Amino acid sequence: MAMPARASAARKDAVAPGENDGAAGDVRERAMEGALVACGELGYRETSVRAILEQSGGHRAQFYKHFQSKEDCFARAYATWIERLCVSLLEAAATAPGWEAGVREAIVRLFQFVTARPAIGRALFVEVQIAGEPALARHDAVVERLAAAVDSARAEIDPAEAPPEATGAFVVGGVESCVAEALGAGDPDRLWDALPELMHFAAGSYFGKEAAEAAFERAGEMLERERARLTGVER
């Protein structure tokens, strides 16, 4: 599984206790991954339990032992995978030196994930909007956590010039819409070229035009220098 390396460490925490042990846990885990892949490839509305089982293997009886329905399976799969991804992004940010590098590293890790697993990316960033509740409530909670992390920028800003309260959610929403757009269009690889623009957008939202331009330049230089390492593809 091509999850970011740090995310896999969080996986056990993300699965309900007692449900990740042995063969039953494997069946459950495979069905959840199958549900996300099927929804990402076919669309949420077009996905059936049969389509999930075609992805994951296993029998209907096993599926219904763990899940009440497609809707239930998607909601649980979404909660599990978005939690892992969220932890991974927060870790990427936390290990980088400073706010700007932290945001950039988190975006890089997000891009690496969705380009490695585009079907799952589509399920997490596009189809969740179609699925609605309860996955959408989980989505909103994750946006809130990421927004709070992005909001650490305030520590570097004079309180008299503090940006609006909604800035964190605005920045996360902007990054998310960029990812959803590329995945919806079936072209996640184009995301890499959007990295400097997203850094301009994120830094500008907190620190204004000059900081935005500097963040844009630095992201562009990083991309130029390290594209092969970041994307895993030689230019």
Added chain:
Amino acid sequence: MTELRLIGGAAVAEPAVVEAPPVRLPPGRHGIPADIVRAHQRQRLLEAAAAALDEQGYGRLTAARVTELAGVSSRTFYQHFEDLWACLLAAYEVEAGHLCGEIESSCAALSDDDARARARAGIAAALGFLAEEPAVARLLSAEPPPQIAALAAARRDLVERLSAMLRDALAAAGPTPLPGLERRLVAAALALVSARAADGDPERLRALEPELTELLLASL
């Protein structure tokens, strides 16, 4: 939202603006011209499409629920629209036009030189319109299924139109620093609006105005 008033069975010569929810025409022979009846049915279906989406979300939305909310038969629905998505697309395009019209008229009276005042007025008008019509706010701001290509394209068109408006509003303040940045800002604003619209309190949507103005102008 405009609506034909056709209560009481009398023939109505011209549309009237009312605030009430869609109503059914009186059954049986009523002497109302066929084109008026048809326009009224279509209007009810468009309003019902937004209401059904608000209620069911994209995942569970059905044409049956739209016809039920509109108070028309399934046959009538398919006389107007090929399928559910054609109806939703029509609703989207009409409401996107209303939203852009509200923004344009709010800016029309202001001087071209005061970019910030124009932007502020446009944002306030947009949020005011969406707060008045929570179902429309969700229709316009939520991401539609990408598999429904025409609907996804209609949303992209709206983002483009709003981005062009933001660019024009700010033109007097000088060129924007990055081509395409307005688009990113508008998409982020729609994500905020979508989250606020989903929590069901129109006043919270309206209250976004000062923050959204500041955020949209911060890096420009």
